[in-house]
Amino acid sequence: MRLKYVLNEVLVGLWRNVTMTVAMIITMAVSLTMLGASVLLYMQVDQMKNFYYGEIEVSIFLRTDVTDAQRQAIDSAISANPLVANKTYETREEALKRFQQLWKDSPEFVNSVGPNSLPESFRVKLKNPETYKTFTDQMTGMQGIQDIIDQRALLDKVFNIFNAIQVGALVVAGVMALAALLLVGNTIQVAAYSKRREVAVMKLVGASNWFIQAPFVLEAVVAGVIGALLGFIFLFFSKVVLLDNKLQALTNILTPIDNGNVWLMLPLLAGVGAVVSAVTAWITLRFYLKV
Amino acid sequence: MIQLENVTKTYPKASRPSLDDVSVGIEKGEFVFFIGPSGSGKSTIIKLLLHEVSPTQGKVMVNAKDVTSIRSWKIPHFRRSIGCVFQDFRLLPNRTAYENVAFALEVIGKTKAVSRRVVPEVLELVGLGGKEHRYPHELSGGEQQRVAVARAFVNRPLILLADEPTGNLDPDTSIEIMRLLDRINRTGTTVVMVTHDSNIVNQMRRRVIEIESGRIVRDQARGVYG
Numbered sequence: 234m235r236l237k238y239v240l241n242e243v244l245v246g247l248w249r250n251v252t253m254t255v256a257m258i259i260t261m262a263v264s265l266t267m268l269g270a271s272v273l274l275y276m277q278v279d280q281m282k283n284f285y286y287g288e289i290e291v292s293i294f295l296r297t298d299v300t301d302a303q304r305q306a307i308d309s310a311i312s313a314n315p316l317v318a319n320k321t322y323e324t325r326e327e328a329l330k331r332f333q334q335l336w337k338d339s340p341e342f343v344n345s346v347g348p349n350s351l352p353e354s355f356r357v358k359l360k361n362p363e364t365y366k367t368f369t370d371q372m373t374g375m376q377g378i379q380d381i382i383d384q385r386a387l388l389d390k391v392f393n394i395f396n397a398i399q400v401g402a403l404v405v406a407g408v409m410a411l412a413a414l415l416l417v418g419n420t421i422q423v424a425a426y427s428k429r430r431e432v433a434v435m436k437l438v439g440a441s442n443w444f445i446q447a448p449f450v451l452e453a454v455v456a457g458v459i460g461a462l463l464g465f466i467f468l469f470f471s472k473v474v475l476l477d478n479k480l481q482a483l484t485n486i487l488t489p490i491d492n493g494n495v496w497l498m499l500p501l502l503a504g505v506g507a508v509v510s511a512v513t514a515w516i517t518l519r520f521y522l523k524v
Numbered sequence: 525m526i527q528l529e530n531v532t533k534t535y536p537k538a539s540r541p542s543l544d545d546v547s548v549g550i551e552k553g554e555f556v557f558f559i560g561p562s563g564s565g566k567s568t569i570i571k572l573l574l575h576e577v578s579p580t581q582g583k584v585m586v587n588a589k590d591v592t593s594i595r596s597w598k599i600p601h602f603r604r605s606i607g608c609v610f611q612d613f614r615l616l617p618n619r620t621a622y623e624n625v626a627f628a629l630e631v632i633g634k635t636k637a638v639s640r641r642v643v644p645e646v647l648e649l650v651g652l653g654g655k656e657h658r659y660p661h662e663l664s665g666g667e668q669q670r671v672a673v674a675r676a677f678v679n680r681p682l683i684l685l686a687d688e689p690t691g692n693l694d695p696d697t698s699i700e701i702m703r704l705l706d707r708i709n710r711t712g713t714t715v716v717m718v719t720h721d722s723n724i725v726n727q728m729r730r731r732v733i734e735i736e737s738g739r740i741v742r743d744q745a746r747g748v749y750g
Contacts, residue, residue, distance in 0.1 A: 238630065430616055431627075437614070438679070439603035440631035 242448035243455060246424050253423060254456055257416045261460025262467065264409030265506055269468045269498040271402035276494055278395045285388050289362045293372060294352040294379040303377030310375060311357055316368050318358045325353050352379055410509070413460070417453050417513040424449055425521050432522060445522065450514045457510030461502040468502075469495055525683065525714050526550040526573065531582035533568050541580070542568040544738035550716065552682075555709045557725050558718045559749060560735035566718040569735075570687050573716070574606060575599050587682055604632055607676030607684040607713075611691035613668045615660045621647060621671045622656040628675045642678060650674045650704055666697035670704065677708055684708060686717040690724060698724055722749035 247254045293311075295304060311320050323331075328351040333343050359368060365383045372381060425432065435445050472495050528548045534541040542565040550556050558566045571577045572584050575591050584591040587605060594602050615624050625646060626639040634642075647656055650670040660668050669689060676684055686705060690698035702724055709715045719725065725732060725748060732747030733740060742750065 430614070434614060434616060434628065434675075435631045436600075437603070437608055438628040438632060438675070439600045439606075441600045441633075442597060444631060444633075 239444075239447050239451065243451045246428075246448060246452040247455060249427060250420060250423055253416070253420045257413065257420050257453075257456045258460045258463065260409055260413040260416055261457055261506055261510070262463035264406050264413050265461050265464035265502040266467050267402045267406035267409060268505065269464060269502050270471075271399050271406060272501065273468070273472075273490065273494060273498065274395060274399040274402065277490055278392055278399070281395075282388075282392065286362050286385065289358075289384045289388070291357045291359060291365060291368060292382045292384070293355040293357065294382065295354060296377050296379045297349070297352060299353075299377035303375075307355065307372075307375055307377060310372065311355055314368065314371065316359050316361070316364045316371075318360045320355055320357045323354050323356060325349065325351055328353065414509065414513050417456070417510050418517045420456075421449050421453060421514045421517045422521050424452060425518065446515065446518050449518055450511050453510035453514035454507045457506035458503050461499075461504075461506035464506075465499045465502050468498055525552040525554070525587060526716065527583075527585035528569075528572070529583040529585070531572065531579045531584060533565075533572065533577065534580045535577075541738050543572075543579075543735075545582070546735075546738070546740055547582075548733060548740060548743065550714060552714055553709070553712050555706070555715045555728070555730040556717070557728070557730060557732045557747075558716065558735060559720055559725060559732060561720065564735045565738040566735055567687060570608075570685050570716075570718060573683070573685060574603060574608065600632075604679060605682050607679065607681035609669070609672050609676050609684065609686040609689045611688040613660070613665075613672045613692075615668055615671055615675075617660050620657045620659055621652055621663065621667075621674075624660070624671055625675045625678050629678060632679070643674075646674045646678045647671075649677075649707075651700075664697070665693050666700055669693060669697075669701050673701070673704055673708070677713070681713065683714045683716065686715065686719075688719055688721075689717065690719065690721050695723060699727070702728060725749040 293307065295307070308322070311317055329346070332346060332351060336343050357368075359365060362385055365385055369381050369383065372378065432445055472490060476490060526549070528546050531543055531546045532541050533543040544565075546565075546569075558569055560566050568577070572579055572591070573586055575584075575594065578592050586602075589602070591602070616627065619627060622643055625643045626636075629639045629642065630636065644653075644656065647653060650673050652667060652670050652674065655663065655667065658667075660671070663671065669692075673689075684705070689705070690701055693701060698721060705715055705717065706728070729746045729748070731745050732742065732749070733744075734742035734750060
């Protein structure tokens with residue numbers, strides 16, 4: 234009977250104050266979506282770092298007027314360097330071929346590049362990509378080198394952008410969470426006010442505190458969980474629509490987001506939504522009901 | 525049953541204490557009136573007994589328990605041994621007489637089966653047989669107070685506290701309510717009633733404790749209003 238009573242009170246409570254409930258659910262959903270997106274992005278960046286840093290190469294581009302002796306010296310210097318895992322040499326023709334392959338969709342661009350525009354290069358894979366700086370320092374100053382480019386520096390720029398997006402999503406999540414908290418607090422106050430007579434009688438006849446508080450707390454939890462579900466659905470559809478369809482080209486560069494990771498957001502969002510709502514409601518009641 | 529030992533209660537920001545070094549003992553089964561002018565501290569006694577407020581100094585013993593030492597989460601349980609009736613009835617307007625009484629039982633964990641058995645019985649006892657399914661607005665003031673008494677008594681408390689229970693009622697109805705409280709008293713329930721209804725006090729001829737400015741000025745068995 235008590236369970237039925239509590240559940241009934243929860244539904245009645247949510248419905249009595251339906252505009253507030255909807256507002257609470259929406260802010261909760263937006264906040265949790267942002268949180269979910271931010272966590273996904275974090276996992277994604279982590280995964281991409283592992284993936285790309287393993288593939289990373291240092292490219293040593295040679296001057297167009299490099300002599301055979303210089304090339305030979307560079308080659309043996311690389312081979313002798315203990316930081317190097319392996320190296321490949323790319324001629325101008327190979328560079329051009331790769332370039333044509335890479336940009337095959339835009340022939341005008343390809344045609345504008347002649348066989349001599351692209352420099353020959355050594356592609357060096359380091360045992361530990363972190364040692365890039367030391368390696369570069371050792372190589373610079375050798376005759377015939379045009380430029381040394383570490384892909385890691387490029388990737389870092391990309392990752393910085395991702396990190397910025399992630400921080401932005403977290404900030405939005407935080408601000409929305411604050412709004413959601415205030416709404417939860419307010420909704421609970423209104424609910425407690427509209428049931429003040431019942432609460433007074435319950436206190437009078439000695440109903441236990443949890444019994445008085447449970448309907449209000451559960452009301453907030455139900456709203457929080459519904460918000461989390463909506464947030465998850467939104468997140469899932471964004472993933473399917475944006476990454477799997479519209480921006481599929483991007484996912485060739487980005488490593489694909491694992492559906493398992495997206496599903497992982499469901500318990501996370503629901504848990505965060507439920508706990509945050511419950512704690513807020515409980516604290517509000519402590520001040521408001523003084524039970 | 526009830527023991528106040530040198531109890532002083534000063535509310536925050538109050539210039540003088542509501543109760544000033546009050547000591548009084550009430551035995552099991554007694555019927556006691558607390559009388560005195562408004563603001564004399566009568567209602568503070570009720571609040572102390574319910575542990576709605578704590579004494580500034582002194583000890584409040586109810587049912588051989590020091591009320592102030594009860595842990596806050598156990599207070600609800602403690603209150604189940606005390607029934608309460610107020611001047612303004614405090615019924616739930618959207619529930620019938622039956623539901624009002626049953627609500628009090630069910631929120632302390634009694635099953636519907638228990639209330640089906642107990643509630644009609646207690647409504648019969650307070651003289652509301654046949655009016656179980658009326659809403660408070662369909663009942664007279666006296667009948668509403670009877671519902672409140674039924675709600676206070678349904679759990680068979682050891683103590684019944686009544687805070688000006690006849691304050692909103694006409695003299696004839698008041699006397700009926702007093703008869704009801706008297707009947708409850710005869711079942712062995714200790715009744716503590718705060719009032720300034722001189723008629724009633726004079727008719728009942730029970731123990732009278734008079735309070736003025738927070739001090740007991742008279743404590744008389746079979747007393748009158750004075």
